[in-house]
Amino acid sequence: MRQFLIKISAITIPFIVLLLVLNYAFSKSYWWTVYYTEQEKFSHVPQHIQLANVGSSHGVYAFDYSDFPEYTAFNMAVSWQHHRYNYQIIKQYADYFSENAVMLIPISYFDITRIDEEPLYKYYKILKKENFPDWNIKDYFLFKAFPFFSTKQPWKKILINESNSVIAAHERTIVTEQSVTTDAKVMYEIFTKDNGAEKGEEGFQYNIAAVSKIIDLCYSRKIIPVLVSTPQTDKLNDLHTKADFFGKFYRFTDVLKEKYPGLIYLDYSQNAEYSSDYSLFFDSTHLNPKGAKKFTAQIVQDLKDAGLLE
Secondary structure, rough: OOOHHHHHHHHHHHHHEOOOOOOOHHOOOOHHHHHHHHHHHHHHHHEEEEEEEOOOOHHHHHHHHHHHOOEEEEEEEOOOOOOHHHHHHHHHHHHHHHHHHHEEEEEOOHOOEEEOOOOOHHOOOOOHHHHHHOOOHHHHHHHOOOHHHOOHHHHHOOOOOOOOOHHHHOOOOOOOOOHHHHHHHHHHHHHHHEEEEEHHHHHHHHHHHHHHHHHHHHOOEEEEEEEEEEEOOHHHHHHHOOOHHHHHHHOOOOOHHOOOOEEEEEEEEOOOOOOOOHHHHHOOOOOHHHHHHHHHHHOOOOOOOHHOOO
């Protein structure tokens, strides 16, 4: 028996030590400490917000309010955040908004007929338990104590560093037509991949209901919802055009505008001033800092023209 226990210990102890080392390395990795800090901003949500946005990475990178200090503005977008958790974010922070504040709600290509799995680990850092419908003790414990096991493919994320992260790409402002063309194919595959998330009409109705729930919440809290589609490159749009996608896309926004008369939709997804100017993007679908400043200025002006901002 003793020999058996010694043999078991000889196997399990090194394995446990390895897991602890990996967990420690992951908790100190660039991805966890820097790339992950997208969620840290929620520790500093200002009071009396006048202008904000939710959304996925399109929202993260498209809105930069730093040139408009006259407004209390906040970017509430989180990468891969879908409509369901846009709602939870707004619900949690609704009391932080001034009356008649504007909430920008991005409508992205992948949020029309797809029901993608939400990466939930990040919300343990953002949402209170009562605003987190998928909260469970196991994931909470993993997030707090063993982050290595709280996300998919952590061994790959350990290898992410300052030079090869999305943040690093965002800081680059020089792309080429060839790089945009190549990336458009990659992004198109991501947006349309056959992983069971494409639900056709079921997904369409699911997402209509999800956005409607956001709009209803905004109106109930005297926040003005505004739909917006961020600029996309012509290379990515060409691939969606060939797939006959835009009929579904504009049916989606038309249904919402019919359901909510007076709802404003600011559509820059195919705006030529942006889509063919690759100096405004860091890949085929996300604006870089230069593009974000230009686009945010345009949106602020649009909101002023609509009488929603002074």
